[in-house]
Amino acid sequence: RLPALWSATHPGRHGAGRFAQFPPSTHPSTVLRAALLALGLASPAASGPLVDTATQIEAKLAANDTTGAIDTARMMLAQVWDTAPTLTFTESTLVAQNATGYGVYNPRANNQFKQGTPILIYCEPVGFGYGSPGAGLYSVNFFIDLQVLDSAGNELAGTPAVTEYNMPSRHQNKEVQANITYNVDGLKPGRYTLITTLRDKNSDKSGSFQTPIEILP
Structure with missing residues (x-):
């Protein structure tokens, strides 16, 4: 076992939006229909809950019910989300400092670390x-496991539940980010692969990603 301290944090989220006018060729209903055609969902032969939901979105857009269309689109995303068999990640990368929100991060310039330097990783899990x-709240919850492999692929350390991620919210947030900090003071100079696994506490799903690093003298 490496002499290490592990932590995960979840900063707040920030965002802004506005309504916009669309030319006919780029109106959301036109874009949606093009996307459905590409997926084969807009043909008369297509059927199923996703097609039904997409039809509802088009109807709401045609009636200028933008809010209703967005709410229904969220329902459609939830339908796809729930069918995901495992956790996946839209992003997992080394960062220069902890992110302050979803997508609000600065990638690290390289994967080289001096001994004793904390390793900061940003990730965006999907499908949890x-x-x-x-009290009317929802929560996103993970156990976070770490494996350390040497340059030959041999496991040097494997620690389940080195830390946890727990975030309460009034909404079923889909845009969730985790900042993970690894202190691997026991690693000698060389090349390694960190395997991070998130295990969802609220389902049977889990997912992993790999992060190559190099420890310098």
Whole structure:
């Protein structure tokens, strides 16, 4: 076992938006229909819950019910989300400092670290479930496991649940980011691969990603 300290944090989220006018060729209903055609969902032969939901979105857009269309689109995303068999990641990368929100991060210039330097990783998990802690809240919860492999692929350390991620929210957030900090003071100079695994506490799903690093003298 490496003499290390592990932590994961989850900064707040920031964002802004506005309504916009679209020319006919780029109106959301036109774009949606083009996307459905590309997926084969807009043909008369297509059927199923996703097609039904997409039809509802088009109807709401045609009625200028933008808010209703967005709410229904979220339902469609949830339908796809729930069918994911495992956790996946839209991003997993080394960062220069902890992110301050979803997508608000600065990638690290390289993967080289002096001994004793904390290793900061940013990731965006997808497909997780939600807990119900009460008081009208939802929660996103993971155990985070770490494996360390040497340059030959041999496992040097494997620590389940080195830390946890727990985030309460009033919404079933889909844009969730985790900042993971590894202190691997026991590693000698050389090349290594860190395998990070998130295990969802609210479903049977899990997912992993690999991060190559090099420890310098």
